[in-house]
Structure formats: structure tokens, C-alpha cells
Amino acid sequence: MSAPDAPATDVAATAVPRPTRIEMVCTGNICRSPMAEIILRALIERSGVSGFGGASGFGGASEFGGVEGAAGIVVTSSGTGGWHVGDGADPRTVAVLGRHGYDGSAHVASQFDASNFADLDLVLAADRGHVRELRRLARRPEDAAKVRLLREFDPAAVTAGTLEVDDPWYGGTADFERCLAEVEAACHGLIDQLSDASGRALAR
Template identity: 45%
Template sequence: MTYRITVVCTGNICRSPMAEWVLRERFEAAGLGDRVAVDSAGTTAWEEGNPVDPRTIAAMHRHGHTGDYAQHRARVFDKRWFADRDLVLAADHGHYTVLRRLAGVPEAKDRIRMIRSFDPAGLKGDALAIDDPWYGDDSDFDRTYAEITGAADGIVDHVRGQLEA
């Protein structure tokens, strides 16, 4: 059985692909790479088909990641995906709300979580949101990276527990 995760932001060119790549690396490092599949999508079609924002790639490189990120193309989350996703991770409250509306049924809604809800700092309310770095500069992309990596090990631990249950 493959545990399937989709990370969701607005356009699928900044936050969600960054989280996808970080999580893939963390699952590989945890020895779970062959049991967990991670992808990403957006809640809107604004960027559909576009490559990732180059500032996202630059942030990944600044933090020591060497993956080939040029193949990414933005896509829109399809509500039919709930049928085979075990976890859907929202970058901010707006995405969370859209996903819950798309989910419809309680079983699907239960699989939607905020990315930062897995941060061991026990964040609540507005602190759970990962702000969109698109309007900012390199420091905003670095903040996004820090927020994602702050939650990444908690996500890995959660999934490990699910796989062992």
C-alpha cells in the first residue's frame, strides 16, 4: 500500500511544490520513500501549466537541496482525488476552507490538515498559515521554507504512525 499525500496552495508554483519536495526528501531519509507518494496542486487554475516560481527553486538551492525542479507544472486539485489520498495538506486557511468544501463527505474532510498543524511548536489560529511568498522577496521564500521544514518531521512521524497502525 502506498500512502498518498497532496500538498495544496493557491497556484501550485511556490508553497505546495516546495513542501512536496521537502517532504519527499524527508520520507526518503526516514526510509519511507518507497511507501509514501507526495505530489502537489493548487486551488485555482491561475497558474495551471506554468513552471514553479524560480524564487522557489532558488530558496531550495540556498538551503542545500539539489533536486531537478524544472519539470514541475502547476495543476489544480481535483475533488475526485480525495478517493485515493490519505492526507491533503493545506498551506493556509483559505486553502483549507476550499478543500473542505470540495471534500463534501466527512471521511474526506477528516484527511485535510494544515501543514503547520504538524509543527511541534503547537501553533494555533493564524499562526498555522504559511503566507504566500509570491508578493515578497527572497526572505519571504526563506520564511516559507522554514515554516515547511518546521512541520516536515511531524508530518513524517504522523505518516509513520499511520503506516504502522
């Protein structure tokens, strides 16, 4: 007598939730995008916010590919250019982060590649030039739709119409301080939206 067949597995019910993945992008990945990565990661840890899951927030799962019950948030960063690949963050970036309680010492610069889109839910650019370049690299409309300006998440910046993060590269300490303030405000706004989206997902 043969053994009874094993019950069929419900793949949908047993699928392992994946984290929400967000990538910050600037030019060389040594100033603006490392700030954004490090600040957002720290704010996520402090707030305890989880991933936004499926159709909640940001235009729905078709836009960002979220999975129901997403397990946490992974934040990375890269640059559109490859000049600084393998380098640490600009020392002025590390310094301004340190003055505000963030640690940028472990950052290693990388370059954005079109293959990154497959694993990402949201790609946040520092300025419109980065948006154009990222959307040029996108092979599918749904990938291009993942690209947004980081400061779109700062209500004050939206009201003022100042949606680009100022590049501090050619400036001094005051420019890096202003850059960090812009990035931090946008990251707080993003945390608020992630919290709202996560709450709606849990309520369903």
C-alpha cells in the same frame, strides 16, 4: 472425471498494499505547495519511512483510508486555482529550494479536483482559506476529514498558534526563506508522526 475445483483465493490475504498518498495544496501550486511536496519527498527518501498503513495514527483508517502494510508514500501537490496549470514553480521557489539542497526544477503546476480525494489519505493545506475551499469541494464527510493544515504537524507552530504558511508571492528572498523554514519544520514533524504510525503498524 472433471478436474477438481481450484481453491478459493483469499482476496484479503493477497490484496496488493497501496502506498499512502499525501497531497500538498496552496493557491497556484507554484510556491508553497511545491516546496512542501519536494521537501517532504526528500525527507521521506532520507528517513526511509514507509506508509502508515491501516488504523495507526492520524485518526485511523476510517479517516484516511489506509491499507494494512501500505507500500511507501506518494507525495503530490496542486493549487486551488488554475491560473498556473502547466507552469513550472516560481523561479524564486526553485532558487530557495536549491539553496537548501532541494531540486524544484521539474515541478509542473496542477489544479486540485474533487476527484483527487478518492486516492488520497491526507490533504495538507497551506492556509485556512485553502482548508475551506478543499472542504467545500469534498463530497463526503470522510473526504473533508482528510484536509488538515500543514503546520499542524509542527509542534512549535501549534504552541505559537501560527498554523498558516506565509505566502511569499508578494515578497522577496527573505519571505521565501521564511516560507521554506516553515514548510521544512512542518515536514519534519510529519515525518516523525509517519515514523511513529509505521512503527505501531509493524508492531501489531
